[in-house]
Amino acid sequence: MKLSVVSRSGREIIRGGIEINDQATVSDLQNAIHKRNKKYYPSRQRLTLPVQPGTQGRPVVLDPKKSLRDYFDGNTNNVTVVFKDLGPQVLYSTLFFWEYLGPLVIYPIFYYFPVYKYFGYEGERVIHPVQTYALYYWCFHYFKRIMETFFVHRFSHATSPLSNVFRNCAYYWTFGTYIAYYVNHPLYTPVSDLQMKIGFGFGIICQVSNFYCHLILRSLRSPSGNGGYQIPRGFLFNIVTCANYTTEIYQWVGFNVATQTVAGYVFLVAATFIMTNWAIAKHRRLKKLFDGKDGRPRYPRRWVILPPFF
Numbered sequence: 001m002k003l004s005v006v007s008r009s010g011r012e013i014i015r016g017g018i019e020i021n022d023q024a025t026v027s028d029l030q031n032a033i034h035k036r037n038k039k040y041y042p043s044r045q046r047l048t049l050p051v052q053p054g055t056q057g058r059p060v061v062l063d064p065k066k067s068l069r070d071y072f073d074g075n076t077n078n079v080t081v082v083f084k085d086l087g088p089q090v091l092y093s094t095l096f097f098w099e100y101l102g103p104l105v106i107y108p109i110f111y112y113f114p115v116y117k118y119f120g121y122e123g124e125r126v127i128h129p130v131q132t133y134a135l136y137y138w139c140f141h142y143f144k145r146i147m148e149t150f151f152v153h154r155f156s157h158a159t160s161p162l163s164n165v166f167r168n169c170a171y172y173w174t175f176g177t178y179i180a181y182y183v184n185h186p187l188y189t190p191v192s193d194l195q196m197k198i199g200f201g202f203g204i205i206c207q208v209s210n211f212y213c214h215l216i217l218r219s220l221r222s223p224s225g226n227g228g229y230q231i232p233r234g235f236l237f238n239i240v241t242c243a244n245y246t247t248e249i250y251q252w253v254g255f256n257v258a259t260q261t262v263a264g265y266v267f268l269v270a271a272t273f274i275m276t277n278w279a280i281a282k283h284r285r286l287k288k289l290f291d292g293k294d295g296r297p298r299y300p301r302r303w304v305i306l307p308p309f310f
Contacts, residue, residue: 027064043159046084089159096149099168103176104142110180154221203254210247242279279305
């Protein structure tokens with residue numbers, strides 16, 4: 001089989017094309033491209049079918065696990081695939097590790113070290129119980145996230161653009177610093193003991209629930225990440241499409257009820273906005289895939305993430 005590999009503008013990426021076995025998979029083609037050009041390792045490649053003139057819609061993305069013959073009928077002596085360079089990639093586990101490591105390391109610095117003297121505060125610092133419990137709660141959360149990254153999550157895509165590492169680290173590390181500064185500040189005024197217990201108690205319940213949600217999602221995919229989209233069922237997934245996001249948001253509600261800072265609520269609003277957008281997109285995708293047609297099940301009526309999003 002002879003394949004021409006071109007860019008979206010029609011420029012030839014691999015001079016002279018590539019000769020490949022008729023039984024080859026898309027993954028074999030990616031490896032052949034990488035062999036010809038070491039810069040383009042497989043996870044950096046996105047291969048699609050050419051869009052025919054006068055047609056609309058998105059191009060068909062070639063699945064690395066499928067055979068090339070699944071995409072090309074009839075004459076396969078000279079076919080064309082469109083190549084897009086996705087840029088430098090990193091493993092998703094690497095991305096998550098670095099974005100969660102920042103808050104885990106930064107927060108204790110404000111608790112244990114006399115950093116506030118560099119901000120002009122010279123008085124004696126009194127540490128309130130709520131500040132100590134907030135440290136434990138915070139560190140438990142991000143340690144849990146890192147452990148889930150390596151031992152629980154199964155990713156449908158192995159890699160993410162390298163640029164996402166800098167973007168995500170900027171988000172998590174900045175908010176981690178912002179919240180740690182105010183919760184551990186020498187002038188911090190604690191809430192009542194009852195409010196603290198209610199907030200942290202509710203938050204811990206949500207953290208445990210969040211972990212259980214991740215175990216349910218893990219069961220939907222094989223260790224290699226295969227499994228496609230499935231309808232999550234059980235526990236809170238019976239009433240909410242993205243129960244993992246719901247429990248994540250509520251555990252930060254608990255943290256903020258217990259600590260009561262503007263910085264914490266700003267982070268809560270930002271996180272809720274981001275996760276709600278992700279949840280709406282996933283909810284729509286599942287409803288489209290499971291539409292009750294051609295023998296497919298119909299997606300049940302559920303909340304997206306939080307009422308009243310349907």
